[in-house]
Amino acid sequence: MRVNASAGSPGARLSETRGGVTVVVLAAGKGVRMNSRIPKVLHPVAGRPMLLWSMAAARAVEPARTVVVTNPSQDGVQAALNGEGQTVPQREGERRASYDRHGGRHLC
Secondary structure: EEEOOOOOOOEEEEEEHHHHHHHEEOOOOOOOOOOOOOHHHEOOOOOOOOEEEEEEEHHOOOOOEEEEEEEEHHHHHHHHHHOOOEEEOOOOOOOOOEOOOOOOOOOO
């Protein structure tokens, strides 16, 4: 597969073998800022859960494997995947810095 390189000259090309591509889908969000009990990735967009749109995009790349990072406490995400992709639980206690919409930094 040949894809445009984002860096360098506009005409630059990068050769890549599909067999070595791993897609990582981050699906561990809680949807807290959406003020919902439903995990963010399960909210419907155009008639199906947001997560399934990401999985369809991943399939289009024809990766060697697809890894889906999930929150172990959210059963619905596993059910929506219906066995597609290799699920990996988000590690307990892992925290990251993020920024709220007003630019304030906090840990989540």
